[in-house]
Amino acid sequence: MWNKALYVVICLSAGGRRRTVAFRQCLLSDLGHSSLANRLLRETTMLCATSHKITCVDVQRPAHVLSTTGSLRASNLNSLAVRQSVIYRTERIGKDRLNRQTKNIVRCVCNCHRTHRSSAFHKEKGVNRWIPALLKAALVISIVLPGTASNRVQGAETSAPWIGTWSASPSITDDDGFNNQTLRQIVRTSIGGTSARIRLSNLFGSEPLVIGEARIARCAQGQQTVPGSDRAVTFGGQPNVTIPVGASVVSDPVAFEVPPLADVAISLYLPVRTAPRSTGHVDGLQDIYIAAGDVAADPAFTGGNTFSPGGQSYYFLTNLDVMNPAATGAVVTFGASITDGLKSTVNGNRRWPNRLAIRLQQAGMTVGVLNQGISGNDFFTNNAGQAGLKRFGRDALQQSGANWVVISDDAINDLNTDKPSTAARLIGALRQLIERAHRANIKVICSTLTPFAATGPVEAARQDINAFILSSTTSGCDAVLDQAKAVSDPANPAVLLPAYNSGDDLHPNEAGLQAIADAMDLDALTAGPPVQAP
Structure with a gap:
């Protein structure tokens, strides 16, 4: 039986001979054995349906459906426009649209959430009824899920899964743009791997983003990298790429040994002026180095400085994934400033997700830890990044190898405001995310809400929400991370323990963040579904 099966229908036509083959998602790399498929994959637009339907769309006439087992509108599709093997991802749910740029391609998608055998699938979905329409196609038809790409590394196929080792939630930074400059950005890994890939985002950009060159290397100290460790990062075999407005791009796999719990430098050369207010992550708590010209491959990063126009923000870089056959998946920590580690030391990597990654390594568990916290974020407003309910699909569910998500502290910002939400509304939001x-x-690990010296109805609402989370029979949570118990004062649970108070009565200090990481039951991260390779 196949878990989370994604069926891929491929129609090949060469030399007058046609054949149709069905694959599941983890066998997509088998396409690499066909030179025709390899060539055509670079020109194919890939779609992922949001329902259990099979549809073929003629791209020359995007509104014309050739064959379908049910009605399916363009607005229900997840469009992954692919050019030269580069995936440009749009919003997965609700804002998806057909991409009309790629011509002469017939696209077919079947997204099945149930478990089927191949024969059962053919019988149950009535494949024979629509195969004749597919056979009219002269090109390869393929499908990949968001966050997946070819597993070919320097010409060799591998079945290892992609697992996230580092991530940062995209929002809008406060900068004036860049021009003929190189950014060197430092990320702290959680797990290691034998190969790497990066994701760059122009999700909130107002103009196409041109990346002239990208490199990855081991960090030595500061802006310096270890000589000889530098590797070029390519996109569809090319050293440069242009990312459309509202899209993201995944690099080709790079043969690069990624160490666990270590700093990796990713350098991006921006050859032309970029628009102000870049897509990036505010409050990255990490120095970003900027230099004039293209010095991406320079270990010394000559001329580099830390005078970032948007402060200690990450720019355009949202993910670093690794291949690691031993990995059992990734846990996404989804939340606000406590998850983001707001009161932790700059360049110290002492956020509670960082500390959790250390615990997992010490326990011999190869689980990626992906921080998707945005300081100030809440469930319902776009005041600090997109509302939690809106970004959850992209920032949590679509992370590479995600098997668990911790729903952390967004709800605190819905309570700690002039117009606090009710407990009923916040519990409803939690139910929706679960x-x-x-x-x-x-699987969902629900987190109790830490105290912030609230009183009256607001404190009562926090306690009601925590009572719901701790009630395993009604919440639907698969496990609980009791952050409130970890950092509150036993003598007065409405406030932080003085030893864990950063001084603002809201954010735990580094000792408090360590206490939160220590409160995670690692057994909750041992029973995830198997990770399958794309």
Whole structure:
């Protein structure tokens, strides 16, 4: 039986001979054995449906459906426009649209959330009824899930899965743009791997983003990298790429040994002026180095400085993934400033997700830890990044190898405001996120809300929400991270323990963040679904 099966229908036509083959998602790399498929994959637009339907669309006439087992509108599709093997990802749910740039391609998608055998699938979905329409196609038809790409590394295929080792949630930074400059950005890994890939985002950009060169290397100290460790990062075999507005791009796999719990430098050369207010991650708590010209491959990063126009923000870089056959998946920590590590030391990597990654390594568990916290974020407003309910699909469920998600502290910002939300509304939001995660076969670790010296109805609402989370029979949570118990004062649970108070009565200090990491039951991260290779 196949878990989370994604069926791929391929129609090849060469030399007058046609054949149709069905694959599941983890066998997509088998396409690499066909030179025709390899060539055509670089020109193919890939779609992922949001329902259990099979549809073929003629790209020359995007509104014309050739064959379908049910009605399916363009707005229900997840469009992954691919050019030269580069995936440009749009919003997965609700804002997806057909890409009309790629011509002469017939696209077919079948997204099945149930478990089927191949023969059962053919019988149950009535494949024979629509195969004749597919056979009219003269090109390869393929499908990949968001966050997946070819597993070919320097010409060799591998079945290892992609697992996230580092991530940062995209929002809008406060900068004036860049021009003929190189950014060197430092990320702290959680797990290691034998190969790497990066994701760059122009999600909130107002103009196409041109990347002239990208490199990855081991960090020595500061802006300096270890000589000889530098590797070029390519996109569809090319050293440069242009990312459309609202899209993201995944690099080709790089043969690069990624160490666990270590700093990796990713350098991006921006040859032309970029628009102000870049897509990036505010409050990255990490120095970003900027230099004039293209010095991406220079270990010394000559001329580099830390005078970033947007402060200690990450720019354009949202993910570093690794291949690691031993990995059992990734846990996504989804939340606000406490998850983001706001009161931790700059360049210290002492956020509680960082500390959790250390615990997992010490326990011999190869689980990626992906921080998707945005300081100031809440469930309902776009005041600090997109609202939690809106970004959850992209920032949590679509992370590479995600098997677990910790729903952390967004709700605190919905309570700690002039117009606090009710407990009922916040519990409803939690139920919605839990249901969405379970539909994606991702387990949910619910976190209790830490105290912030609230009183009256607001404190009562916090306690009601925590009581709901701790009630395993009604919450739907697969496990609980009791952050409130970890950092509150036993003598007065409405406030932080003085030893864990950063001084603002809201954010735990580094000792408090360590206490949160220590409160995670690692057994909750041992029973995830198997990770399958794309």
